[in-house]
Every structure is written in C-alpha cells, then in structure tokens.
Amino acid sequence: MTGRTLPNRSDRRKRELGAWLIMLPGLLLFAFFIWEPLLAAVRLSLYEANGMRVVRFAGLENFRSVLSSPDFWPSVRNTFLYLLWSLAIGFLVPIALAIFIQESVRLKSLYRTAVYLPNIVPSLATVFLWRYIFRSDGSGALNMLLSAFGVEAQAWLNDPSRVIPLIVVTMTWKGAGATALLYLAGLQGINPELYEAAIIDGANVKQRILHVTLPQLYNLARTLLILQVIAVFQILYEPLVMTNGGPNNASISLMQLVFRYAFEKYDYSRASAVSVLISIALVVLTAVYNRLNREKDM
C-alpha cells in the first residue's frame, strides 16, 4: 500500500530498511527476553551444566533423571488437579458473576468496581494475604470467623486433600472479577431486540438466559478457557508462598519444580528439562483444543 507513493525501487528499498530500523529495538528486546531464552532452554535441557557453564552434551539424561525424581509425578498430578479445580471453580464463577451484574438494575457500577479490586492486588501480596486467612491454628482469620459459629479450627492448607482447592479459591478471588468484566463487555454487546424476540416467542427467563445470553459468551468463553489452562499450568507463586509445595508434596506444581531445580539446587539443565516438558504439554494441549474447536465449528 505504502509503496504506491514512492516512485522507484531504490526508494522502496530505503523505505523497507527504515521500517526494519524502526522495529529493530523492539525486535532485539523480543530476541533477548523471549526468543533466545526459549531456544536456550531447549539446548540447556540437552546438556550437562556446571552452574551456568555448559559441560557436555547429555542427550536425554536430564529428562530421564527428572522423570525418575520422586517429586516429578506428584507435581504432574497436582498440576492437573489445579487445572481441574480451577475449571470447576474458576471457570464458571466469572460467567455467573457477569450475568448477575448485567441483570442487576441497581448498584451496577459498585459491583463492577468492587469485584475488579482484587485484580489490582499484586499476586504476591494476594498469596501472602490468603496465607494468613487460611492459617491453621486458632489465629487464622477464617478459623476465628468460623469459631463465632461454633466450628472447630480447621487445618486448611495443612490438609493434603484441601490444599489445592483452597489455593484455587485464592486464585479465583484474584482473577474472577476481572474475567467477569470481560464477559460483561461481551454481554453488553447483545442486541436487546434478541430478548424482545425471545419474549414475543414466549420464552421464560431461564430460556432467555440459556438461548440468548449464554450463546453470546460462547466464543469468549472458549478463548478464556484456553488462556486459563495455559495460566494455571504454570502455577508457581501460590504454592511457593502459601505452602512451599507441602504438606508432603500435596501442592507442589510443575513450575515449582523448575524453581526448586534452578534457584534452590542451581541445577539449570534439569530446570530447563522440566520447562521444556511443560512447554511441550502446553503446545499439545493447545493444539488438541484448537483441533476440537475446529471440528465443532464445521
């Protein structure tokens, strides 16, 4: 398009060069912060390293050692548990919240502002904060609140069967409001005439929500679902700060394994091996998901 205003070829070449020059600083940053480290992670995972120095090619040795580490399978299982719980709790809450807020007549803007607030609380502060709420002795805020209703002090995060759902609750607290506002923006795009038409056809409230409201959110929900899966798969700060993976590895995640290898054991090649496994899993998950979606669309 832009070439049309230019008379000849050497000018056009100059123009191209100028364009690349303008993009160069940004491209260098992408290369340095994202692209090169990504390739380097793959390379590092195939080598034996001594601290930051690469010693020799190791083939799949790092992967073998990672797979046979006692922490690996618990962390795989937990990561999928995080995923399942976050789909059970975290996926539906924002949709319901968005519909509720949209249907509310009064206080709409108060609802919007209030439910968004947790999103601007930094994630690190969020997990510290909820660690205090879930403290297991009588001093935890939740236990004290419940004791007013005569409920005994609970172990919360120290209870292996509860720790993952509770961490998911924390994540949902932070994320649900912001996601709800995304859905809300989608709901506001619904043509009111669709509802009028449904009403004329005799649809009751439930049918209107099922057949007019929800279909409008379908595409958005599909996108947000895969983004949520990608995000939850990399869960790190929550177990790191709230439980340090405990009790007894009941909440350790795959990313946390990377953190332990890299920044506690300084074993960068094994850390990279786990990262590569995570990436492969995510690429496969995304591909399968896109495939399923495409088939459904046809």
Next chain:
Amino acid sequence: MKKAVYAGAVRPYDLRSPRVKAGYTLMTMLCVFAVLLALMPVVWVILSGFKDLKEFNRGVKAADNHYYLQFLPVSFSPDGYLDTWNQMKYVRYYLNSLAVVLGSVICAVLFNGLLAYGLSRLKPRGWKVVYALIMGTLMVPATTSIVPLFINITRLGFGGSFVPLWLSAGASAFYVVLFKNFYDAMPNSLLEAARLDGCDDWRLFFKIVLPLSMPINIVIVIYAVNAAWSDFLLPYLVLSGTRLETVMVRLFTYRTSDRVNNMDIIRAIVFSILPPILLFIAFQRQITQNVVSAGIKG
C-alpha cells in the same frame, strides 16, 4: 438512559412471578456477597496492620474462653505502621519500585509502540513472519525462559541493575497487539500528509502517531504500571541481596525469613498493595472500562 437498564434477560414484568422474584433476590444477595468477599480480605489486612502481635494472633478473649476474631483493632494508632516503615527502611524500597515502574512504563510504550507502528503502518517485506513470531509468544509459557534469561542477564553483568527490568517491559506481545490494533484503525490521511511534508518515520512516530494515540497509551501505561509494581520473579533474581530491592522483592524474602514477625509481614503486605489500590481508586473508571475493553480486543 434509564430504559437501557433493563436490557438484560429479566424484564420488570417478569418480577411479578414469585419464582423469578425469588431468583432475582437470590441473585442480588449473591452480588452483595461477591462484593463483600472481594473487599473484606483487603480491608481485613489493612485493619490488622493497626493491631499488635498479641491482638492479631489470638483475637480477643470472650467470656466463654473462646477467642474471637476482632475485626476492628483496639486502637487506630499509626505507630505500628510507622515502626515497620522505619525499621524495614520502606522509603528505599518505594523509591526502588518507583524507579522500576517509571523505566518500565517508558520502555513499554516506546519499544512496543515502535514495533507495532512498523507492523501496522510500514509493513516491510517479511513483517508477517515477525508478527507470527510475536503472536506465538502469547501461547508459549513465559516462565519457561526464565532460567536462560537469568543466565544471560548475569553473564552480561546486568545483575543488580534496573536496566533488564526496564527493558523487559519493552518486549510484550500483548502490548504490541494492543498498539497494532489501535494503529490499524488510524486514518491514513494525516500520516500521508506529514510524509509529503518530508517527515521521516521516526519523526512521524514521535510527532504524530504517539500523541494521537493517547487512549491506547493510557491503557498500556495502566497495565505496565501494575505489571512493573507487582512483578517479583525477575526482580527477585536480578536484584535480590542488593540495595535496589523493590517492595515486592522484599515481601518475597519474608517467605522464608523467620527473623521477621507476623505484624511486620502484615504491614509489608499493606505497603505493597496500597499504591495500586490508590491508583485504582483514582482511575477506576478508566480501568474498569477502557482497560477491559482493550483486553477483549487484544
């Protein structure tokens, strides 16, 4: 305007049915509950910062020997906050965080903006490949590359410096997409006119494109401020142990430190969430509307 309030699935006359009315009441109660749930933890932690350790840990003893959570502190004296602020030298951490935020915001707007400008308006041959590579990074877990990135930064001697943190904000696929969408919709005439006046691409970007993009600049600034303030993994790896630690890095080191008492951690949480909350209160309209709608397009 008032009419549009009932644009959802539920219409005023539906409320004549007792079942719908009951459901609607339940919905309103859930909304209020969601608001309380969103706000309470934040209010609780701020109020807790006024308490002393004994009051915080045990609550207040009632006649039946139970300890009850005392929501309000016994006194609102700011001494506790001041003590923690001074003892932990929070002035320095605030200044460090401020420096990180300012530099990151400039880099985020400048580098991503320039790159998006090239991709959107100049489109040199091969731009599509670059764009695909950038979009691809949205799908690959960012934390995968943290280990090699950390190694690179250390090797280049950038450890213990703000520079890598600033520059890392300049490589965000999300910001590039937001900028590009905005530039795509910009009218051609202005740019062509300036070009005919002999403006080169750089001057065009700084004199015309950037000033005309205030709506998207504000959105990116809000995102970048929040991201830079909240980020701690890279800052922790780069700055930990130096005099340049940010508020979040300090908070993270309390994860394992047992020399710090609970009250200091509670107040550290408050110090880390106060600036974003104040910003949110000041800009809540822009944040809950513009930022969300920008997110949906990106």
